[in-house]
Amino acid sequence: MPEELRIRVNGRELAVAAGTSVAAALLNAGIRGMRRSRTGEPRGPVCGMGACMECRITVDGRAQLRACQLRCREGMEIEC
Secondary structure, three states: OOOEEEEEEOOEEEEEEOOOEHHHHHHHOOOOOOEEOOOOOEEOOOOOOOOOOOOEEEEOOEEEEEHHHOEOOOOOEEEO
8 A cells, every 4th residue: 555645735634645746636636726817717737747837836835836747745735
């Protein structure tokens, strides 16, 4: 069984398997909109490899990070 770690997403604690990308963890938790477009539409991952920039989130106070390019780590604080 893979090692499990804890992250916080918008104040909610989630348990995820070690090695999971942040985008996958958010999608598995039912979070589809990771940011809003200028017109207010929810945006989420499209390409899954960092080219589209649609999965941008804030992690530990650092804004505009791509969720598909980050691996979850213990105690990570995510805002989306």
